[in-house]
Amino acid sequence: MTTETNLKTDFEILLQQKIDLKTKPLGALGLLEKIAFQVGKIQQKLTPKLTKPTILLFAGDHGIAQSGVSAYPAEVTYQMVMNILQGGGAVTVFCKQNKIDFKTIDAGVNYTFENIPNLIDAKIGFGTSNFVETSAMSENQLQECFLRSAEIVKEVANSGTNIIGFGEMGIGNTSSASMIMRNICDFPVKECVGRGTGLANDQLKRKIKILEQADKLHGKINEPLKILQTYGGFEVAQICGAMLEAHRHKMIILVDGFIATSAFLIAQAIDPTIKEAAIFCHNSNEIGHQKMLQFLDVQAILHLDMRVGEGTGCALAYPIIQNSVAFLNEMASFESSGVSNK
Numbered sequence: 001m002t003t004e005t006n007l008k009t010d011f012e013i014l015l016q017q018k019i020d021l022k023t024k025p026l027g028a029l030g031l032l033e034k035i036a037f038q039v040g041k042i043q044q045k046l047t048p049k050l051t052k053p054t055i056l057l058f059a060g061d062h063g064i065a066q067s068g069v070s071a072y073p074a075e076v077t078y079q080m081v082m083n084i085l086q087g088g089g090a091v092t093v094f095c096k097q098n099k100i101d102f103k104t105i106d107a108g109v110n111y112t113f114e115n116i117p118n119l120i121d122a123k124i125g126f127g128t129s130n131f132v133e134t135s136a137m138s139e140n141q142l143q144e145c146f147l148r149s150a151e152i153v154k155e156v157a158n159s160g161t162n163i164i165g166f167g168e169m170g171i172g173n174t175s176s177a178s179m180i181m182r183n184i185c186d187f188p189v190k191e192c193v194g195r196g197t198g199l200a201n202d203q204l205k206r207k208i209k210i211l212e213q214a215d216k217l218h219g220k221i222n223e224p225l226k227i228l229q230t231y232g233g234f235e236v237a238q239i240c241g242a243m244l245e246a247h248r249h250k251m252i253i254l255v256d257g258f259i260a261t262s263a264f265l266i267a268q269a270i271d272p273t274i275k276e277a278a279i280f281c282h283n284s285n286e287i288g289h290q291k292m293l294q295f296l297d298v299q300a301i302l303h304l305d306m307r308v309g310e311g312t313g314c315a316l317a318y319p320i321i322q323n324s325v326a327f328l329n330e331m332a333s334f335e336s337s338g339v340s341n342k
């Protein structure tokens, strides 16, 4: 949710009136009112509808994982992809609970998946290069990331989805996200780095040192696409391209945790209007996430101390968004109910 106030159009004045005249003290549904307003505004409808909610999970491996920046080994990426495909991941359980369509995409996992019908193949490579030595990917690979994920989102849009969330799986990807944050927000590296999958204090110190080394090698980068190319990963780049494509289809965009928000940081640097379409689903326990949200001047729906990614925040926040739309569409007004409005 954005906290900015802009001049309202005639439609927006009507929409706000509809919210204000529901049978409740003025403003008493809090953030739900902001969500209802945002959804109505995106759809330009006083009676908006959410159709075929979908979460896309993009998976990829990271060269930087070889520098020992994660608490888990890189094989966990492909192992978790297999687990998620079998319905055993946190996000798959939450999607099932909340009746959300779910798809998994191989953006660049370091594994050859064979005969797996449910996995969408958008593989750019077997993991990115290690960004402490070189750029995570080439310019061509970055372009390919955008093309492949845009294609997937186009298909989802054509199938009738108007609300879409993006999750990720990739051992080492909090390092990518931290470096994206460092370059977009211009914070010192150490303020952008956290424990990821659960590093101990000494391991965290080491991770900060390694990322400071990468920062020295590449220097401060101002161009958003160059930041993405330098630090990756393939799944982060595909999410960024997917968000931009979803915005072109006027979808509601659900933003998940630290890594998904780093993809959003690049997307909004490319097209600032995307912020109007974005709902920030939760505030992750990863230390930099709160700062990212503050930088964007947005309010997250849930604060559950989660740090598992996968799009779990999107899946859990979706019912709140459904309820926001439901109150807008179904609650009585003071006039229709005969309740006195002051």
Ligand SMILES: O=C(O)c1ccc[n+]([C@@H]2O[C@H](COP(=O)([O-])O)[C@@H](O)[C@H]2O)c1
Pocket: 069, 070, 071, 072, 168, 169, 170, 171, 172, 173, 174, 175, 195, 196, 197, 198, 256, 257, 258, 259, 260, 284, 285, 286, 289, 306, 307, 308, 309, 310
């Ligand atoms: O979404 C988040 O805020 C989040 C925060 C910390 C970790 N993760 C997940 O953990 C993995 C990355 O952590 P790491 O330590 O390997 O960089 C990756 O698979 C993410 O989905 C996710």
Ligand SMILES: Cc1cc2nc[nH]c2cc1C
Pocket: 072, 076, 080, 168, 169, 170, 197, 308, 309, 310
């Ligand atoms: C087990 C495990 C599950 C995950 N899901 C997303 N990131 C993850 C990282 C690990 C280590």
